[in-house]
Amino acid sequence: MQQSQLEQMKNNNGFIAAMDQSGGSTPKALALYGISEDEYTNNDEMFDLVHEMRTRMITSPAFTSDQIIGAILFEQTMDREIEGMYSADYLAEKKGVVPFLKVDKGLDEEANGVQLMKPIPDLDKTLQRANERNIFGTKMRSVIKEANPEGIKAVVDQQFDIGKKIIEAGLVPIIEPEVDINSPEKEKCEELLKAEIRSHLDNLGDDELVMLKLTIPTVADTYKELIDHPNVVRVVALSGGYSTDEANEKLKDNQQLIASFSRALTQDLNVKQTEDEFNDTLQKAAESIYRASVT
Template identity: 55%
Template sequence: MAQKDAQRTRMATASGFIAALDQSGGSTPKALAQYGVEPADYSGDTAMYAAVHAMRSRIILADDFTAEKVLGAILFERTMDSDINGKPTAQLLWEDRGVVPFLKIDKGLADEADGVQLLKPMPELDALLEKANEKGIFGTKERSLILEANANGIAAVVAQQFDIARQVAAAGLVPIVEPEVHIDSATKAEAETILAGEIMNHLNDLPGDVDVILKLTIPTKAGLYDEAADHPRVLRVVALSGGYSTDVACDLLAGNHKMIASFSRALAEGLSVKMSDEEFNTALSANISKIYNASVA
């Protein structure tokens, strides 16, 4: 418990951001292509996941990927189950880097209905949460997607997210609730206003022993989620980059003073498998500094 208490305090109070290293399934080839590893460079899922693990390991072991600026890291299940330098990934993150480990638990998105995509069923979630605890994971993350300002759809997304959050909390882990609003939605601002209200309703219904982290698209109206950030059941409100470039995402985030970053694509922007270690560390350090500065603005 002492470890989780220290991790909770760090997540609630320390400066920095959460690195999202949890690409999976259909997003893995895109992440590898951004890194300069094309589908022709590997054959089959085993080789693909080995390539992405090598990329993630290189990021985690980079000079500036430490507790000084990085609060936490979200892992894909295969990454959690793998080692880095002979040590389980979550253990290495916390013991060697001072970074709090999280686990992506969702199985992808269901088909669109009512302007949203709910989470696919997760029948094996209890077993996964048990394994996460055994591996030293602090919290979890699951992502839904909101495509338009449909009140019924948004209500369904938030209800599903908070149902899962309660299940995660009952297992002794801290859930990251992620109802993403698509950055290209024609009704993004309206959807976010509806979402903010639904989130507050569900936060007010949480028992006093359940804390959550909210992971949200950077809102069109700066400061929209400040009320949620101040809620006693919220450890942190973090922002996803959602397809924005690193510079754009950081500029937008800097206008939201109660949000910190949890970037994926924007963190890895400009990194290449062909870089020397010195070049790689320099490029990643620049991204880390930009994201950190935007998170503490």
């Protein structure tokens, strides 16, 4: 872990760009970008196209550490190059942006109102490669749909169990137990989740640091005590399916909670835009998310 990157994640104004769409979500991301499924014939072509999109974003003059302090990458992106450099090296050295890696393998079937993560059998090897590729931290996602104490406890237990392995590998885990924005019990889910996370944070050693990625809460500043916890580097918010405008408005109500948006950053980008149009659109999206993150 680089101390300068740790300080950046703790203290700098800005947000984290979530660029970690994987096999299941890549067709949607490409369709939003204006590339339909009949324009590629297999996964290799699909991943080539999405890497071109990500490269276009990262190399854009609108993609700057003045607003974007970190970026979450898909595993394939970590192993690919941007202008002759591995993606994480390009982000860190050319853009001053801290690189993270999505390490989960997707979600299990729903049980007890939640979806745990599928097993991550090759985690040790992935973390070793992440270190070789100069990755700072990782991200892994679970989903909570009901205010089921047993299910929510299982989600947080799993996240922190794996998180400790990531810490041991010298990386900072982003723990992401997403609460479904459509849950009729969203506020209750968030109260139960906060208590479970707090319990785990209080049992960490002084040098065991984590980040949290949480759904923007129904009640503003619900997560303030987690933001202030000494073991938490930063708490970031996912857009969760909200539009950019709605996500930004909700985010503004939460002090020191910053964005880690995916669709909200890319929703107006299109493959057919000229470079000027693309850069201008990305700049406007980044500016709006930045403003919401520093409120």
